[in-house]
Amino acid sequence: xxxxxxxxxxxxxxxxxxxxxxxxxxxxxxxxxxxxxxxxxxxxxxxxxxxxxxxxxxxxxxxxxxxxxxxxxxxxxxxxxxxxxxxxxxxxxxxxxxxxxxxxxxxxxxxxxxxxxxxxxxxxxxxxxxxxxxxxxxxxxxxxxxxxxxxxxxxxxxxxxxxxxxxxxxxxxxxxxxxxxxxxxxxxxxxxxxxxxxxxxxxxxxxxxxxxxxxxxxxxxxxxxxxxxxxxxxxxxxxxxxxxxxxxxxxxxxxxxxxxxxxxxxxxxxxxxxxxxxxxxxxxxxxxxxxxxxxxxxxxxxxxxxxxxxxxxxxxxxxxxxxxxxxxxxxxxxxxxxxxxxxxxxxxxxxxxxxxxxxxxxxxxxxxxxxxxxxxxxxxxxxxxxxxxxxxxxxxxxxxxxxxxxxxxxxxxxxxxxxxxxxxxxxxxxxxxxxxxxxxxxxxxxxxxxxxxxxxxxxxxxxxxxxxxxxxxxxxxxxxxxxxxxxxxxxxxxxxxx
Amino acid sequence: xxxxxxxxxxxxxxxxxxxxxxxxxxxxxxxxxxxxxxxxxxxxxxxxxxxxxxxxxxxxxxxxxxxxxxxxxxxxxxxxxxxxxxxxxxxxxxxxxxxxxxxxxxxxxxxxxxxxxxxxxxxxxxxxxxxxxxxxxxxxxxxxxxxxxxxxxxxxxxxxxxxxxxxxxxxxxxxxxxxxxxxxxxxxxxxxxxxxxxxxxxxxxxxxxxxxxxxxxxxxxxxxxxxxxxxxxxxxxxxxxxxxxxxxxxxxxxxxxxxxxxxxxxxxxxxxxxxxxxxxxxxxxxxxxxxxxxxxxxxxxxxxxxxxxxxxxxxxxxxxxxxxxxxxxxxxxxxxxxxxxxxxxxxxxxxxxxxxxxxxxxxxxxxxxxxxxxxxxxxxxxxxxxxxxxxxxxxxxxxxxxxxxxxxxxxxxxxxxxxxxxxxxxxxxxxxxxxxxxxxxxxxxxxxxxxxxxxxxxxxxxxxxxxxxxxxxxxxxxxxxxxxxxxxxxxxxxxxxxx
Numbered sequence: 001x002x003x004x005x006x007x008x009x010x011x012x013x014x015x016x017x018x019x020x021x022x023x024x025x026x027x028x029x030x031x032x033x034x035x036x037x038x039x040x041x042x043x044x045x046x047x048x049x050x051x052x053x054x055x056x057x058x059x060x061x062x063x064x065x066x067x068x069x070x071x072x073x074x075x076x077x078x079x080x081x082x083x084x085x086x087x088x089x090x091x092x093x094x095x096x097x098x099x100x101x102x103x104x105x106x107x108x109x110x111x112x113x114x115x116x117x118x119x120x121x122x123x124x125x126x127x128x129x130x131x132x133x134x135x136x137x138x139x140x141x142x143x144x145x146x147x148x149x150x151x152x153x154x155x156x157x158x159x160x161x162x163x164x165x166x167x168x169x170x171x172x173x174x175x176x177x178x179x180x181x182x183x184x185x186x187x188x189x190x191x192x193x194x195x196x197x198x199x200x201x202x203x204x205x206x207x208x209x210x211x212x213x214x215x216x217x218x219x220x221x222x223x224x225x226x227x228x229x230x231x232x233x234x235x236x237x238x239x240x241x242x243x244x245x246x247x248x249x250x251x252x253x254x255x256x257x258x259x260x261x262x263x264x265x266x267x268x269x270x271x272x273x274x275x276x277x278x279x280x281x282x283x284x285x286x287x288x289x290x291x292x293x294x295x296x297x298x299x300x301x302x303x304x305x306x307x308x309x310x311x312x313x314x315x316x317x318x319x320x321x322x323x324x325x326x327x328x329x330x331x332x333x334x335x336x337x338x339x340x341x342x343x344x345x346x347x348x349x350x351x352x353x354x355x356x357x358x359x360x361x362x363x364x365x366x367x368x369x370x371x372x373x374x375x376x377x378x379x380x381x382x383x384x385x386x387x388x389x390x391x392x393x394x395x396x397x398x399x400x401x402x403x404x405x406x407x408x409x410x411x412x413x414x415x416x417x418x419x420x421x422x423x424x425x426x427x428x429x430x431x432x433x434x435x436x437x438x439x440x441x442x443x444x445x446x447x448x449x450x451x452x453x454x455x456x457x458x459x460x461x462x463x464x465x466x467x468x469x470x471x472x473x474x475x476x477x478x479x480x481x482x483x484x485x486x487x488x489x490x491x492x493x494x495x496x497x498x
Numbered sequence: 499x500x501x502x503x504x505x506x507x508x509x510x511x512x513x514x515x516x517x518x519x520x521x522x523x524x525x526x527x528x529x530x531x532x533x534x535x536x537x538x539x540x541x542x543x544x545x546x547x548x549x550x551x552x553x554x555x556x557x558x559x560x561x562x563x564x565x566x567x568x569x570x571x572x573x574x575x576x577x578x579x580x581x582x583x584x585x586x587x588x589x590x591x592x593x594x595x596x597x598x599x600x601x602x603x604x605x606x607x608x609x610x611x612x613x614x615x616x617x618x619x620x621x622x623x624x625x626x627x628x629x630x631x632x633x634x635x636x637x638x639x640x641x642x643x644x645x646x647x648x649x650x651x652x653x654x655x656x657x658x659x660x661x662x663x664x665x666x667x668x669x670x671x672x673x674x675x676x677x678x679x680x681x682x683x684x685x686x687x688x689x690x691x692x693x694x695x696x697x698x699x700x701x702x703x704x705x706x707x708x709x710x711x712x713x714x715x716x717x718x719x720x721x722x723x724x725x726x727x728x729x730x731x732x733x734x735x736x737x738x739x740x741x742x743x744x745x746x747x748x749x750x751x752x753x754x755x756x757x758x759x760x761x762x763x764x765x766x767x768x769x770x771x772x773x774x775x776x777x778x779x780x781x782x783x784x785x786x787x788x789x790x791x792x793x794x795x796x797x798x799x800x801x802x803x804x805x806x807x808x809x810x811x812x813x814x815x816x817x818x819x820x821x822x823x824x825x826x827x828x829x830x831x832x833x834x835x836x837x838x839x840x841x842x843x844x845x846x847x848x849x850x851x852x853x854x855x856x857x858x859x860x861x862x863x864x865x866x867x868x869x870x871x872x873x874x875x876x877x878x879x880x881x882x883x884x885x886x887x888x889x890x891x892x893x894x895x896x897x898x899x900x901x902x903x904x905x906x907x908x909x910x911x912x913x914x915x916x917x918x919x920x921x922x923x924x925x926x927x928x929x930x931x932x933x934x935x936x937x938x939x940x941x942x943x944x945x946x947x948x949x950x951x952x953x954x955x956x957x958x959x960x961x962x963x964x965x966x967x968x969x970x971x972x973x974x975x976x977x978x979x980x981x982x983x984x985x986x987x988x989x990x991x992x993x994x995x996x997x
Contacts, residue, residue: 048599048600051826052821052826053598053599053600053826053827054580054586054588054593054701054702054821054827055598055602055698055699055700055701055702056600056698056699057697057698057733057734057735058735059732059733059734059735060735087817089816089820089866091820091823091840093823093839096821096826097820097821098820098821098823099817099820159839292867292868294817294863294866294867294868294871295866295871296813296814296817296866299704299705299706299736299814300705300735300736302735302736
């Protein structure tokens with residue numbers, strides 16, 4: 001018998017743990033002055049320090065410390081008055097010094113939390129995710145294994161090394177265990193990463209592009225039998241590179257763990273890799289013995305001792321919390337929970353807000369972005385903001401409210417803009433999409449419509465007003481949708497003596 | 499003008515145009531050509547670079563530009579400091595032919611001051627040793643007796659001074675590598691306060707202990723060089739952002755009346771050669787004559803210093819030396835297109851590191867291992883704190899502390915090379931200074947009666963009070979010079995071929 005998600009959760013309670021690595025967007029690296037730009041030619045952004053050449057020494061990037069403190073403050077952490085870097089010793093060709101300079105037992109921020117909202121069967125519910133620590137470290141270089149079938153080191157012919165990424169500042173945010181999420185575990189995990197990403201974006205400390213690896217998530221999961229009160233063995237899933245993958249990885253691991261446990265097998269504490277295509281995980285390279293990283297305090301760096309005054313100054317720089325902002329916008333725009341969630345999940349809240357800030361009606365802005373534009377974006381498998389600019393959408397909404405476009409015409413304008421025919425006004429001009437409000441032109445169409453359906457016209461004359469709908473529709477058709485429907489209705493009824 | 503002059507005398511002759519920097523450099527290269535086949539102080543001579551540097555200084559002087567006090571004076575650089583495009587081996591096969599793409603901060607400062615860098619000097623591999631026998635390129639011989647060691651790890655630098663191959667040298671001192679070689683060659687060596695001189699470009703042995711410093715034949719010469727290389731460096735976050743104490747003025751003052759000088763009880767007795775103790779005591783008598791007050795102080799935790807040092811230094815070295823992996827620079831062994839990166843890394847380290855280096859990497863790896871960390875590295879750090887406290891207590895009573903620099907005079911080459919523990923004991927008196935991060939100087943205080951070899955006198959001063967050791971050292975040196983009637987190196991036998 002194999003368990004599915006629901007039957008697994010009838011027996012087991014999941015416990016989550018999330019580790020998020022964030023590449024900071026500092027101009028220079030963690031311990032040297034090299035540039036950090038993504039996508040440069042291999043090994044062009046290196047120096048004696050980040051190549052680990054003999055004699056070179058690290059110097060901490062003050063901006064990275066500032067960013068880390070900001071992150072800690074935004075996550076309600078205490079900022080350590082004294083923290084240190086340590087060396088994590090292990091050999092790997094893409095790690096220039098063969099040790100990683102990282103914070104170990106003395107991290108810069110500890111004991112925080114992040115509240116995340118999840119849509120449950122009983123409406124929106126807030127889950128508190130407790131943060132254990134926020135610490136700083138440096139990234140490694142990148143290895144490219146050439147000649148093997150899998151792109152992995154096994155079977156490869158040779159490897160290429162790029163040290164541009166070596167020394168890029170990373171912040172690792174580690175949660176405490178997250179218990180009692182039940183069947184919402186995948187959604188809580190996703191909402192946590194999404195909320196965290198929003199916060200980091202609002203803090204302007206990282207590009208938070210999961211697809212470029214500037215935000216990377218490791219998902220730890222274990223199951224315990226409901227009511228047993230005993231934590232199970234966990235697995236750690238790496239390579240989870242999108243919000244959707246976070247959700248899928250948790251779901252997949254819950255099912256995998258449950259089935260193993262049910263068949264009497266043990267869960268191995270191991271690192272697993274998430275597979276985008278299948279949503280499953282595969283075990284990472286098995287380690288014959290536990291790694292001993294021989295941590296010790298980094299003697300080349302002095303302890304980080306941030307001034308209390310500086311911390312308070314940084315606290316003042318904190319932007320509005322994303323959750324607070326959401327609540328504020330929801331109230332101001334009078335949006336129901338469901339629509340609000342849809343906007344957040346579609347990652348269009350910022351876009352809608354910007355459109356509103358340009359003068360658009362909030363409901364219209366939301367329905368255009370989530371409706372027509374999202375639909376086309378979905379078909380093309382791109383993001384809505386890749387298709388239209390906030391400015392164009394705001395302009396179209398403005399033309400509708402002025403009566404210069406009907407909804408139907410507006411859809412054609414959107415289509416034209418997406419087809420790169422130009423700005424909304426250019427598309428309107430080129431396609432001749434103007435609302436017809438000239439009475440004589442409309443009267444001609446009305447008469448034509450009446451002539452085509454004399455019985456319907458009689459009904460209206462006789463007082464059956466709803467019957468006018470068919471005639472209005474006919475007029476609209478005759479004018480190619482360019483007529484102002486309200487005007488047509490007014491003229492038609494008048495003409496038929498109503 | 500003679501190559502036996504002191505650096506400050508050479509500087510004076512240069513400024514009076516009695517000699518050019520090029521001529522001075524050439525005279526030293528002639529001496530090197532004459533004696534270095536026997537002494538083997540140098541691993542590499544950068545004649546071309548040095549002479550073009552000297553030409554530059556002469557040109558500037560002729561143009562009437564204001565030059566720094568040591569402009570045009572030659573110097574020997576310990577091969578552990580990077581110098582752009584000049585081989586830097588650290589005495590190791592693993593770095594044979596490696597030419598660093600950058601200058602260490604010390605080298606930058608030397609070049610800016612117009613000091614002429616003649617070449618790179620021999621050393622124990624990665625500065626691990628007390629005799630320079632651990633160099634992968636063969637030992638250096640003590641100019642006082644070519645069958646004896648010149649000290650270590652900076653034996654090349656000290657020997658080059660004693661053999662008049664250079665009037666100035668740069669050393670580095672992790673547990674005594676500047677001071678002990680100075681002691682056994684009758685020269686002066688100073689380990690400044692930790693953080694006083696930038697470590698940027700000093701290939702690390704033990705980061706929390708390493709410190710570069712000046713080596714010379716007189717206290718004043720050392721002070722002049724100290725002034726050039728010291729000072730805050732934004733590239734070294736452990737460097738101290740404070741004004742450098744005026745060590746040159748201190749070296750010239752010669753007045754120590756009323757100074758309180760502490761003799762460390764624990765740094766004498768068992769293991770100290772009779773002749774060493776005698777010369778040390780005679781020097782103390784000179785200090786009394788100069789009006790200093792001598793106080794005996796006790797530093798009870800010094801007895802644990804050596805043991806703690808041999809946990810901290812190897813631990814840090816095991817991590818610092820991990821980067822020598824054949825991938826980005828240095829030696830590569832066994833890269834046949836079939837072997838894995840890991841195998842090549844192993845073969846390279848096996849072939850590239852010498853025995854003492856391997857011994858310390860293994861020691862350090864073990865000491866840092868999980869389950870042992872607290873007992874070894876953790877305890878050693880606690881000892882370090884206790885040693886600091888001993889110094890702090892002593893410095894509440896005294897301005898400086900003194901001791902013999904090394905327990906014995908220079909021993910024979912090969913005598914202790916198979917007995918690491920006996921070798922480690924050479925540093926028993928110098929290690930506490932590194933553990934506490936304070937300053938230490940060694941200057942000659944005479945020749946031991948039994949072997950007529952130089953004895954070193956160590957002066958220790960509180961952190962960032964380096965001027966105090968120059969003050970006491972300058973005064974003692976002057977008193978001894980007038981007592982002897984000539985510099986101590988004039989008592990050394992003449993080297994074959996030497997001028």
